[in-house]
Structures are given as C-alpha cells and as structure tokens.
Amino acid sequence: MELERGLQILFNLDDGMVIETIVIPCSTGRTTVCVSSQVGCAMNCQFCYTGRMGLRKHLRTSEIVEQAVFARRLFSSEFGSITNVVFMGMGEPLHNIENVLKASAIMVDDQGLHFSPRKVTVSTSGLVPQIKHFLSKSNCALAVSLNATTDEVRNWIMPINRKYNLSLLLGTLKEEIRSKHRYKVLFEYVMLAGVNDSIEDAKRLIELIRGIPCKINLISFNPHSGSRFRPTTDEKMVEFRNFLASAGCVVFMRPSRGDDRMAACGQLGEPGVIQPPMLRPPPRFQMAL
Numbered sequence: 001m002e003l004e005r006g007l008q009i010l011f012n013l014d015d016g017m018v019i020e021t022i023v024i025p026c027s028t029g030r031t032t033v034c035v036s037s038q039v040g041c042a043m044n045c046q047f048c049y050t051g052r053m054g055l056r057k058h059l060r061t062s063e064i065v066e067q068a069v070f071a072r073r074l075f076s077s078e079f080g081s082i083t084n085v086v087f088m089g090m091g092e093p094l095h096n097i098e099n100v101l102k103a104s105a106i107m108v109d110d111q112g113l114h115f116s117p118r119k120v121t122v123s124t125s126g127l128v129p130q131i132k133h134f135l136s137k138s139n140c141a142l143a144v145s146l147n148a149t150t151d152e153v154r155n156w157i158m159p160i161n162r163k164y165n166l167s168l169l170l171g172t173l174k175e176e177i178r179s180k181h182r183y184k185v186l187f188e189y190v191m192l193a194g195v196n197d198s199i200e201d202a203k204r205l206i207e208l209i210r211g212i213p214c215k216i217n218l219i220s221f222n223p224h225s226g227s228r229f230r231p232t233t234d235e236k237m238v239e240f241r242n243f244l245a246s247a248g249c250v251v252f253m254r255p256s257r258g259d260d261r262m263a264a265c266g267q268l269g270e271p272g273v274i275q276p277p278m279l280r281p282p283p284r285f286q287m288a289l
C-alpha cells in the first residue's frame with residue numbers, strides 16, 4: 001500500500017458497474033476520502049478522464065454514504081482516521097443533487113457519521129441553479145472548479161461554461177454567500193501549461209473573485225494517456241501562487257498524486273467505446289498543446 005499516493009478502493013454495484021473511492025493521507029495528519037457521486041459524468045471537462053465515459057448513472061444516497069463508511073472502517077486503526085470527505089471522485093455531484101444533499105446530511109449528522117460540515121466538501125464544475133439550491137439547503141463546504149479566467153478558455157475546457165458563464169457563476173456566488181455566516185467558497189484552479197498559467201490569468205483571477213469570501217487551491221495537472229494538456233512547472237506555479245498571495249488571496253498549492261496509477265480525483269474510470277467529443281481549442285491555444 002503506497003499511502004502517499006492515495007489508496008484506491010473499487011466498489012461493485014448491484015448492477016455490475018464499478019465505482020472508485022480514493023483515500024488520500026496527507027502529511028499534516030489529515031486523511032481525506034474522495035467519494036464518487038455518479039458512474040461516469042456528463043460534463044465533458046476536457047482534462048478529465050471520467051468525463052470520457054459520459055454519464056452512466058446517478059448513485060443512490062446509500063451508495064455514496066457507503067464509500068465514506070467503508071473508508072472509515074478501513075482506516076479506523078492502523079493509519080489514523082478519516083478526517084475529511086470530498087465529493088471529487090467520479091461525477092458532477094450537483095448533477096445528482098438530491099442524493100448528494102441527503103448523503104452529505106447523513107455524513108454531518110450526529111446520528112450519522114458526525115463530521116463537521118466544514119470537513120465535508122461538495123465540488124462542482126459550476127451548475128448555477130444547483131449551487132443556489134445547495135447553498136440554501138446545506139452548510140457543507142462548496143468547492144467550485146474555476147480552472148480558467150476567461151469565458152473563451154472556460155467554454156473550451158469546461159463546456160458547462162457555455163450554459164453558465166463566469167460572470168453568472170461568480171455573481172451568483174457573491175450573492176448567495178452574503179447570507180451565510182463565516183462561509184468561504186473554495187476555488188479549484190488546475191494549472192495547465194500555456195493555457196491558463198500566465199500572470200495575466202492571475203490578475204484576472206484576482207478581479208473575478210473580488211468580493212467573494214474564498215480560498216484558492218492551485219492544482220498541478222495530472223497528465224494521463226490521451227490528454228492534450230501538460231502540467232505547469234513547479235517554478236511557474238509558485239510564481240502564480242505568490243502573485244495571488246501578494247494581492248491578499250488565501251491560496252494553497254496541491255501537488256498531483258497518483259498520476260502513474262490513474263488514481264486521483266478527476267481521472268477515475270474506464271472510457272467507453274462511445275466517447276463524448278473532444279472540443280476544438282481556440283486557435284491561439286493550439287500551439288500550447
């Protein structure tokens with residue numbers, strides 16, 4: 001078991017489909033379980049391995065909760081215990097919002113798994129109406145995958161942006177978070193070499209999130225076979241991080257994990273025979289690939 005890379009757990013569902021759960025220990029003593037909410041995913045983010053499968057089905061509430069229960073049982077002794085849950089496995093959690101709301105409620109309930117709502121994070125690629133619904137019903141943490149600072153780039157790498165653009169997404173967050181007490185959104189930003197890692201992007205990012213209580217997580221891209229993207233160098237990432245920090249942003253860097261074993265969030269599953277389309281990059285980015 002190679003713990004620093006994350007431990008992959010496979011579950012066979014009643015109908016023969018397989019879902020994956022990852023347990024990620026961290027040197028700080030935190031151990032996070034990354035749960036799946038769907039088999040496959042409909043969002044077709046261009047850097048995502050799960051997205052290549054298309055959506056097969058939504059998981060039931062019990063199938064989501066069971067992943068955390070099992071991980072907790074497995075990790076209750078030898079390696080310390082599970083401290084955090086993130087909905088960042090297979091699927092867009094807010095596309096399966098009713099079951100995800102129920103599952104996360106069970107995870108934070110005193111009679112359930114009894115996690116603090118701050119330790120249970122639901123991530124989304126930016127489904128705006130569902131974000132509103134989630135924030136009105138849940139106190140669990142919300143992570144939004146930004147991954148780009150212009151609609152041009154985001155339309156390409158995260159096609160959901162064509163439906164809910166950056167100004168709508170960030171405007172909604174600004175509006176909805178105002179009424180929540182001491183609540184911070186977590187923005188996820190995957191660094192893709194030559195695509196969104198310039199200082200210009202850092203400047204735009206600062207403008208975009210102005211007025212939203214938040215933390216930013218810079219994520220090193222996990223290259224996998226068939227991917228057209230390359231990771232940003234560590235040096236460039238640090239520069240980007242420092243630029244944001246000097247503007248007063250709360251910013252973290254997350255190194256990639258498990259790249260050689262296909263076991264990291266956002267790249268789970270087996271692509272099927274029929275795959276969703278790869279989208280044409282805007283012309284000025286074709287050189288970066």
Ligand SMILES: *[C@@H]1O[C@H](CO)[C@@H](O)[C@H](O)[C@H]1NC(C)=O
Nearest residue numbers: 124125145147188190219266
């Ligand atoms: C970028 O966006 C996707 C879409 O939701 C998200 O899952 C992911 O966290 C971001 N990238 C990575 C590798 O984290």
Ligand SMILES: *[C@@H]1O[C@H](CO)[C@@H](O)[C@H](O)[C@H]1NC(C)=O
Nearest residue numbers: 151163164165166167168169
């Ligand atoms: C973003 O979407 C909103 C609502 O659909 C629309 O009114 C607005 O013009 C769009 N903004 C941009 C910059 O495309």
Ligand SMILES: CC(=O)N[C@H]1CO[C@H](CO)[C@@H](O)[C@@H]1O
Nearest residue numbers: 150153194195196197198201
């Ligand atoms: C949208 C945009 O400006 N993207 C930038 C991302 O980063 C690359 C390389 O640093 C720039 O060339 C792009 O212009």
Ligand code: SF4
Nearest residue numbers: 041043045048051091
């Ligand atoms: S990154 Fe997340 S939302 Fe996007 S296709 Fe992959 S699993 Fe779905």
